[in-house]
Amino acid sequence: MPRLTRSGGLIARVRLGGGLAVGQFVGRGALALALLLLVRYLPPAEFATLALALAILSIMSTLADAGFARLLVRDTARAGAASHHVVSELLRVRLRAVAGAAVGAALILAWGPGHVSASFVALASAYLVSESIAFGYENAAAGAERPLRFVAAQGLSALWMLGGLAWLIGTDGVSLPSAMAVLASASLLKAGAHVAAWRGGSSAALSEEPVRTAAELFREALPFLGLAVLAAVYYRVGVIALYSLRGPSETASFAAASRVVDAVAVIAAVTFLSASPGFSRMHRDHPERIWSTWRRKAGLTAVVAAPVAVLVGLAAEPICAGLFGEAYRSSAADDLRLMLPGAALMVVQGISGAVVFMSDDHGAVVRLTVVNVTACVALTFGLSAGLGSQGAALALTLAEVLSVITFALLIRRRHRATAADAVVDCRPCATTIDRSAS
Numbered sequence: 001m002p003r004l005t006r007s008g009g010l011i012a013r014v015r016l017g018g019g020l021a022v023g024q025f026v027g028r029g030a031l032a033l034a035l036l037l038l039v040r041y042l043p044p045a046e047f048a049t050l051a052l053a054l055a056i057l058s059i060m061s062t063l064a065d066a067g068f069a070r071l072l073v074r075d076t077a078r079a080g081a082a083s084h085h086v087v088s089e090l091l092r093v094r095l096r097a098v099a100g101a102a103v104g105a106a107l108i109l110a111w112g113p114g115h116v117s118a119s120f121v122a123l124a125s126a127y128l129v130s131e132s133i134a135f136g137y138e139n140a141a142a143g144a145e146r147p148l149r150f151v152a153a154q155g156l157s158a159l160w161m162l163g164g165l166a167w168l169i170g171t172d173g174v175s176l177p178s179a180m181a182v183l184a185s186a187s188l189l190k191a192g193a194h195v196a197a198w199r200g201g202s203s204a205a206l207s208e209e210p211v212r213t214a215a216e217l218f219r220e221a222l223p224f225l226g227l228a229v230l231a232a233v234y235y236r237v238g239v240i241a242l243y244s245l246r247g248p249s250e251t252a253s254f255a256a257a258s259r260v261v262d263a264v265a266v267i268a269a270v271t272f273l274s275a276s277p278g279f280s281r282m283h284r285d286h287p288e289r290i291w292s293t294w295r296r297k298a299g300l301t302a303v304v305a306a307p308v309a310v311l312v313g314l315a316a317e318p319i320c321a322g323l324f325g326e327a328y329r330s331s332a333a334d335d336l337r338l339m340l341p342g343a344a345l346m347v348v349q350g351i352s353g354a355v356v357f358m359s360d361d362h363g364a365v366v367r368l369t370v371v372n373v374t375a376c377v378a379l380t381f382g383l384s385a386g387l388g389s390q391g392a393a394l395a396l397t398l399a400e401v402l403s404v405i406t407f408a409l410l411i412r413r414r415h416r417a418t419a420a421d422a423v424v425d426c427r428p429c430a431t432t433i434d435r436s437a438s
Helices: 010-041 044-065 068-111 118-143 147-170 176-198 214-245 248-285 287-314 316-324 326-357 363-387 389-437
Strands: none
Touching: 010 044, 010 147, 010 176, 010 248, 010 316, 044 068, 044 118, 044 176, 044 214, 044 248, 068 118, 068 176, 068 214, 118 147, 118 176, 147 176, 214 248, 214 363, 214 389, 248 287, 248 316, 248 326, 248 389, 287 316, 287 326, 287 389, 316 326, 326 389, 363 389
16 A cells, blocks of 8 residues: 655544554454354453553553554654664564563562463463564654555454454353463454565654664653553453452452443544544644633533433443343443443543643643542452442542543643634734724
8 A cells, every 4th residue: 555645634643544444343343243142152260361461561561562652653754765664663662561560460460360281371471572563663654644554454464363262152261271372362363464565664763863862762762651551451450450359250340331331432532533633633723722622522422422321321231231141231231331420421421632742742641540440449449348349430530520620621721722712813803803893
């Protein structure tokens, strides 16, 4: 696929954003469907253990990225003909963090509360490494404006994953190690597809920038790492808290209901992705428009999301029975109803996140996210101890309410005055036009 134009034209932006959105839907959708299948064919205790392992791997994969995702997008976009050199150099340095995170994940899984086999630990570590490699190349593909590489790799992985699980189900071979083997092999195929797509490119060294040392790169990526780690903890702490405090039975219903929320998270991610380019340009060219545009888009999103959440809540029991089996009809439905207000707000937060994260000032965001995640962790452990899975579900919604409010207040403080100043500045012009017309 030819490189998209660098002029920032509408067609180029639509192709890039659309391609990345398709890749997100294919990749996350396949994993969500795979987990829905595993809910039905794994015993509840084993599915809870798998959910715990994936929560741990999600947090550790964020540490493995070390904040390099943003650097890969930015530097690859600026490198031009030397993009292959930039990608290989950044990923080479980043492998140190990947290796350290893989070792840490193996130790946590081996001696943590899950009590899994050595083969499962090895497969989970392989999954973490291959997912980390693939994620690095995905961000490089976005920076190089070649979304077809992202979509193709995600598509191959999705077909392998779902085909492998279908084969396991057909042969009655679904187990904890076999499920992780399918996930790990699909991830390895995805990483291999990315590596193959980047082979054979120009390795010309950068002539405009000095080569940065590993220490400089890690230091530059550190603020982005903080934001990513906080977000990963925010959405995975419920499974960890429940498994530690209440055991696998309570965790299973919460983890099952979370699969529906994961589907909403895909919509929220695409909302963020589609809104980000426009807000990024507004920050640079028309900051006075941010306040009104955010209010309009956030309001429209809430108007759509709220009734959908109500309808899903009313049909929660048949939905959970159909997706997860009769064993989860009541317990998962109770958890899902408590999660749904937070899930609706999650989509609205995609608009707010686009405003906040597309700015150049991340100091306040880091502090704000620390406060929100601290509150989320405290609420989750506190409510889970007393109310079990329903407490964890309620904590997720309460934490999302806090997140939406604090982000909205930050946007109001930063951009409402700018919008008001712009209106005041335009009034003399309007008066002059009116008088001349009369």
